[in-house]
Amino acid sequence: MANLVEIRNLKVEATTDSGRRVEIIKGVSLTIAEGESVAFIGESGSGKTTIAMTLMGYARAGCRISGGDVWVDGDNMVTLSEKQRAAIRGTKIAYVPQSAAAAFNPAATIMDQVIEVTRIHGLMSPAAARRKAIELFRALSLPEPAAIGNRYPHQVSGGQLQRLAAAMALIGNPKLVIFDEPTTALDVTTQVEVLRAFKAVIKQYRIACVYVSHDLAVVAQIADRIVVLKSGQTQEIGTTHDILTQPRHPYTQSLLAAFKPKPHSRTAAPESPSHPLLEVDAMTVGYGPVQRDGQPLIVAVRSVSLKVERGRNLGIVGESGCGKSTLARAIAGIHPAHAGDIIFDGHELWNTARKRTRSQLRELQIVFQHADTALNPAKSIEDILGRPLAFYHGMDRKARDVRINALLDMVHLPRTVRHRHPGELSGGEKQRINFARALAADPKLILCDEITSALDTVVTAAVIELLKELQRELGLSYVFISHDLSVVEAICDEIIVMYRGQKMEEITPAERKAPQHPYSKLLFSSVPRLDPSWLDALRQDPDQVRDYCQR
Template identity: 70%
Template sequence: MTNLVEIRNLHVEATTDSGRRIEIINGIDLDIAKGEIVALIGESGSGKTTIALTLMGYARPGCKITEGSVMVDGKDMTALSEGQRQRIRGTEIAYVPQSAAAAFNPSAKIMDQVIEVTRIHGLMPPAKARLRAIELFRALSLPDPEHIGDRYPHQVSGGQLQRLAAAMALIGDPKVMIFDEPTTALDVTTQIEVLKAFKSVMKAGGIAGVYVSHDLAVVAQIADRIVVLKGGEVQETGTTEDILSTPKHAYTQELLAAFEPRHFEFSGRTEASATPLLHINDVSSGYGQIQADGLPLVCAVRSVGFDLQKGRNLGIIGESGCGKSTLARTIAGMLPASAGQVLFAGEKMPPAAKSRSREQLRQMQIVFQSADTALNPAKPIEDIIGRPLTFYHGMKGEARSKRVDEILDMVRLPKSLRYRHPAELSGGQKQRVNFAHALAAEPKLIICDEITSALDTIVAAAIIELLKELQRELDLSYIFISHDLSVVKAICDEIVVMYRGEKVEQLTREGIKAPEHPYSKLLFSSVPKLDPAWLDNLVLEPDLIRQYGGL
């Protein structure tokens, strides 16, 4: 089989702020045949995206291709002039980013943006380009293909926008497509339809592809071969089936082991109690002016109720926009409930956090999805952890400093990190500092809002293990909000399923195997498996997709 892409001895260097040069890609070789999809997997910083971008002859700011060749259809992208590369980008090679929202201009209509590459490169007349775009919209299973191009980006869903980004890339009839984590931000039900659309269009057009991802289950559905990367070097390469069934390298085995976190049974000091630790009674909340019925203009959570016993964990799952995070903020008092009650250890909590006592605030902490925005970039780690020690416990000086060291040890971080700032830490380290900040209050309940969604598989698995250890040691309870069912199953005793602001079902961990509500059935059946044939064999009930797919 003739190779469309041949990378040989590729080296890429990065220059640090201090002027020091670091080799981030070290002698990579890679072949891709016509019509073949090759996945690049590995942790953050392994070089996945850097390698993919070299196919366009591009290196990100601060980076430089220093050695090697990148042959695409007989042309060495490293040897061409920038003008020559620009003529190839969008025609022979195209790119689909992780965030389609960032790729679209919010003030221009979708159709004008999708066909723009045909105007820039003079590929075809505008009328023909529009007809070609409509063909792609239809091939990518987009609704109302004749008119969706007349909308603006904010008028379509995330899954639709991701497929429209693919249409934008495909309209120039490229020979090679680069997919850079294109389904990471999507719900599982949306992700399935997007993957199916990508796969069918690529195979029909005989287009070669590079698929960058850290999600092995997604990769299993779309890739013919897998290249495992770590530290800018290839650890292992093979067919998708071989890599998933008989991985040879220890790092590949670690990636596979981390895909499905081990189930956890709590064995702490907790005793059953008639009074739950947390009682949510008929809570509604949302945004905008309160209406005549006492509810906000946009009611994101409607009449939700559940109990959480001390020492147990509750998962809340559902698609984006279902009200998961709004409910978390309502429980924490950041968004006051407009109706219903929040009781903690039998005590009624004021709806707004500003009205709660310092002791009430201390006992219930929340850890957010993005540690980058949760941590003050101007403060060293010792100040970030030390602030709640002073606020809740009045600690100062040597006592506070000693306790900071103890908490860093709790979250398995070296004491030397106390002098660093958040920007100097990895994603996993920052999330551990996030937990350390919450633990400093010595709470009874920690609300975890999508805390692993931005982390690599191995790092996310380590965070889950840390949560389990802390629960055993400190007798904690967790509310775990996520769209990753494997994570929720690993740590939660019960799971609340939400859809459009309402609780549609509450299940035990064992009950996941036989959900009763139609949306729960669709949600659980849409979670990809480590089986290359899973997507091709998947049959979802059309009525469920029409009613609950939200695409």
């Protein structure tokens, strides 16, 4: 048998909360050769992780493999007993989870967990396992390879944990490693390092791998072949080169199209030097009690100034923890700024929303990152959208009805969703409702806090399109916060790069090919390109990387 993995007509069934059975994988067949890297790509809910998990004979709670075969190195994982499967897990097939931060047991040291596989399966003595682990840590270019294992998971950074999870997978000398969106939760600069480390060890140990991701550009760096999935079915299987250059299936084409930089028809700078819509001057925001030097205990945003012109958009980019969300919350008055002025539409605003007038609140709306948590799951869409209408505009029932329909039309959702609850909508639909709720107030400026980070590339592109369209129709301005540079570039006229609470640089996308500040350069160069040779060709100054990625 030439193929390490052969999946034949795999079917997986899920039981919904109401007890209905739904087929979520509808007859998938594919093969993986020894030492080959295959990527599963598709939007969330396409079944890519579910298929990858069946390789270990595992289906998450509520799911079960209902048909087909999964042959891995001569064993059919579907028919094996639980005990036989357990013997294969960790030794022949290993798994690298999406969020290593959650996948490490907080109560045990890293080393204990990395070598646990050898202990479970009795592969080698603990001392030998430890030596092997340290060797792997070194191969994955982790700092202090000899000592890092003695720490607890909360004591190392996310990017390091992700590499440690890879070490945990490799310790048992597996023939196949499943990488389940291993860099999705990481910042772009960290992602580059982690991808490099992964690529190096895969080559060094000649391992076959399944790389699950929604990011085509990341996949392009690692995979030999790509499997495009949608709603539990394979759409297209081909070599990376073929998929990227001559996609046959319309869905693959739309995936690729989402990557094409869309020309953002930039509004010309206002001719009359009228006052800007929003002006923030030397704003400092922090957490904790004020210290003796007059600064808060933890300063999240340090003396940042920005300006948003009417009808134009400002992007704020930076890595997680750089203070960009805190800045948005301070502008919205949810988290009062410690110092600095906010001038909105010619009037100075109080630093706390509590003291602002109702019309000031109405004109400055914020849309949160997670629509799941921002929408009350117990209320219908009608109630969710009706609330700001009654609160800001004092509309009666009839007027609200008309307006809700209009709002749903604006965000391109069918009017029938008004009777549904947030839980019954998809992620993209929920984000549209989340946005419609902000629109309901008739704002002049909307702060968008990472609103596309939970969405897939195709859905993100659609949401961005929608935002642009609404801007044309309603003359809105956006402050668009994101860690995803391509999204920001697609919609913003000006971009602010933030690092550790400080504004590094302000750039307009026209000049973005040559960002001046070293950090901006590093950040922009770290965004993966579709070109498969991008990662290998990428040269970054190691000193700079160390300086800026010390977390």
